Amino acid sequence: MSSFAKNDPKSQMAIGVAVIVIGLLFLVDNLGWVDLDFRRHLWPMALIFFGILKLLQTRATSGKLIGGGLIAAGCVTILRQTGIIDIHWHSLWPVLLIVFGVVVVFKSAEGRSAFKQGGAVPDNEFEQTEVNITSFMGAFKRRIITADFRGGEITALMGGCDLDLRQSSINGEAVLNVFSLFGGVTIKVPVDWTVVLQGTPIMGGFEEKTVPPATQGKVLYVRGYAIMGGLEVRN
Template identity: 65%
Template sequence: MIIGLFVIGVGMLFLLDNLGWLDLDLRIHIFPTILIAAGILKVLQTRTQSGVVVGGGLIAAGSLFMLKEMGYLAIDWRNLWPVFMIAAGVAVVIKSNLNRSAPATNAPSLDKDADETVINATAIMGGFKRRITTQDFKGGEITAIMGGCDLDLRQSSINGDAVLNVYALFGGITVKVPIDWTVMLEGTPIMGGFEEKTVPPAAVGKRLIVRGYVIMGGLEVRN
């Protein structure tokens, strides 16, 4: 629903601009709006603290871009990039403190990367590659922003269903699964693509459900 309303809104703006009722500047409106919308989608999708931080960062970056280009914010980009670096460091510190202060529990947590039953991977302008060998994979969350994630599950197993939430913005995600898993893609590509290259399993019972958004990027699931 959110994606549909966003597309309708952008189409209406272009129509009003073509009719001469508005004077749009693509540099001012479109790119910052994409960042803000992508951040909102991330915040609504995520189930982790780190995901909220990533979504909030996208919203903040889009807002800063728009305010600067519209003339409401006078700031030099030489002074702005250290602020983003400081914010990234603060996010890492907060996530570390949350992981260390979390009480011990038998239930898996999305914010504990050490627990292989649940994956929480984030790649921002970089790469993330991991192999998981747990026999009780439960899913998790993968985020790739201007970077790539490679998750190898070929030596893992599922007891029933597992849900993997994915989010790629100007990036790519590759998931390798065993040949006895059934893969269901329930995500939404936005100027991007979902691709499944798996062999149909002989028996149904182990099912990986992939959900999320791929914005100007790609997702590939294969054996």
Template identity: 60%
Template sequence: MIIGLFVIGVGMMFLLDNLGWLDFDFRIHVFPTILIAAGILKVLQTRSQSGVVVGGIMVVVGCLFMLKEMGWLNIDWRTLWPVFMIAAGVAVVFKSNRRAEASSTAFFTENHKDSDDTLINATAIMGSFKRRITTPEFRGGEITAIMGGCDLDLRQSSINGEAVLNVYALFGGITIKVPIDWTVVLDGTPIMGGFEEKTVPPTSTGKQLIVRGYVIMGGLEVRN
């Protein structure tokens, strides 16, 4: 419903601009609005703290673009882009510290390698992420690709019942490889993008992978 109302609103703005009732500028309205809306969708969809950070950064950048183009913010991009680089570095350091703490805690538990592989949390921003998961109890997780690509290989894993994998792609692509005995259910929303399933029809094994999320101007492919 939110996506439909957003598309209706953008269409009404274009219509009013074509009728001469509204002075519509693509740089001021469309691109920042798309970036803000995509960030809000990411924040609403994510289940991890890193996803909230990524969505929040998208919203902030969209607002800065809009304020600058409207003349309400007088700042040079030569001054602003190092701030984004520092913020990205802080996010990497924060994520590394959280991973180190999780590894220290898992060191005292049994089979911590399997417990690490049961849930996936992958983010690719202007880059590529490839990983092979080998666990007998995959439980899902979250994949984010922004102007980049993610390749997740689950063909040597198994599921006990049902697993949910949240995906989010903005100007990017996600490829998921699954075993032939898994049933894949695509429950996502492509926005000027596409969901594609190329899996072999499996026998009834009770193993089901549910893929949910948004693909905005990108693509998602699930295959064997």
């Protein structure tokens, strides 16, 4: 039967430490011990925190670039706000464009490798044992057809992703890592799969709408974060 499992201890520790640090910074600022102007730096620090979560989760090169990009954006913003560096957005946005282009190049190389292993079929259907999907300010929709799905990674940044696995199968267990930041992810699975959610929603939501499978043995673990976004798993 589908269930909601305990969160990953590593992610729990990272979130707990972040909450403690933020609380301490607010405390010393409110008491007047140090003038941090913390409210002004809250969003840049949040970007750094989200980037660290992504780096802890990802196994793909493109995911590491996204995590590093979030951290870099937060650090540059804080340094700019504090006057340590003098940089304007008209100089920064080309750099962000270059980083996004590098992510696209890496994903393109990974995609070619996947097609060599499985090959593509018409009508937006792909034979892939693993997925590595990034949706940035847009909508991504894909149907996977494979007899040996092994999981992979989904990243949705201010965008949406619809992954259809209903014509696939699992040999035992598979792990799908999900990172949704201001985005939404929908995963459709066959009725004979058991879904185990191990995610951490942060001002977001995880929702599982699958029916209990008649037989056990095929298990999909969905792990990750929904940050001001959502994740839905259904049949």
